[in-house]
Amino acid sequence: MTPAGREELIALDRAHVWHPYGPMPGRSDPYLVESAAGVRLRLADGRELVDGMSSWWAAVHGYRHPVLDAALADQAGRMSHVMFGGLTHEPAITLARTLVEITPPGLEHVFLCDSGSIGVEVAIKMALQAQRALGRPGRQKLATWRGGYHGDTFHPMSVCDPEGGMHSLWTGVLPRQIFAGPPPAEFDQGYADSLKSLIAAYADDVAAVIIEPVVQGAGGMRFHHPEYLRVLREVTAEHGIFLIFDEIATGFGRTGRLFAAEHAGVSPDILCLGKALTGGYLTLAATLCTPEVAAAISAGEGGGLAHGPTFMGNPLACAVANASLGLLSGGGWADRVRMIEIGLKSGLEPLRGAPGVADVRVLGAIGVVQLDHDVDMPHATAAAVAEGVWLRPFRDLIYTMPPYVTDETDVARITAGIAAAVAAS
């Protein structure tokens, strides 16, 4: 693309296009991407960047994967979309069956929807409807721990971390939920006890506990001990409270297990999946539940789940999700994630103790450098780009979640990009 062509597009972008979490126009110009292949984004000016973000953690197989491209083209040749009310199709049926097979035991039913936030809305709706149907309509609250992120629509926002989630912006608007302190990295019996007693104290008000298992993503990239999942499973079962695991970020191998719940051997009542579900190709989410949850809702007032988005079960998205799950089913992803984990550890550990660095942590294909101050976003991003790496830091965090197909050399390039971003912050 000519420099004039690029400038014109960027000017139009500034004039008309809203970007995430920003003012209009944006604080700084976005980078113009022309194409992407493998783990590389190709900018319109010809530069190539190794993608350390997997496009917000979704593109686990990289870009233009021949198997995913073929699945999409093949499905487009049959039908791109049909409504899901009264109609069904093989891509959705196959996807539901596969998800039931590979997710933790007990989850038998699948609700397909448009995006992660909507998947969380559906999970919350399932819990509230099931509690009503079970004769406990007073149970309308959700309990969680601080430091979480569950999406940007209103009910999900109400269970995001109250500080990081900008609750102050929404005083009087968001439903008030019940928050425990953030889960510690190590197992702490005192914290476990306080979690149990908080949930027990509010048992008559709480429909469900919702958390991200093992890794809290956009709320602060923090890891916690899997034993807390067992604690939550026990206390929620004891009080007839549903347990919702939001695995939109952790699902499909990111933490080194196919699902983070496997670190604790715990099954939730309701499970949210999204992001990497379609290998980063199309927007799709799935909310799974147990037969108990489904039976309660189906026997309740209204006679069913009160949800049905226009693009529910979109065949293109389901077909590419099936192809992505097919790639994962070989199991080769686990070795690659382990290799990335080793590469991230060796590349990032030397930053521990560097000026401005508060913590370094790595789990599976997730590498995080936490600073003792907020990141200087434009400078940090530009420093990584100068190293040939795409990163999108936030708050005090410079991190990577690379595609699983990233090789050793490119993992080293990413950690060098992180080091450059740290130095520029």
Ligand SMILES: *Cc1c(COP(=O)(O)O)cnc(C)c1O
């Ligand atoms: C990204 C994310 C969501 C929201 O998904 P969207 O597709 O962006 O709506 C919800 N929960 C978790 C844990 C996420 O990481």
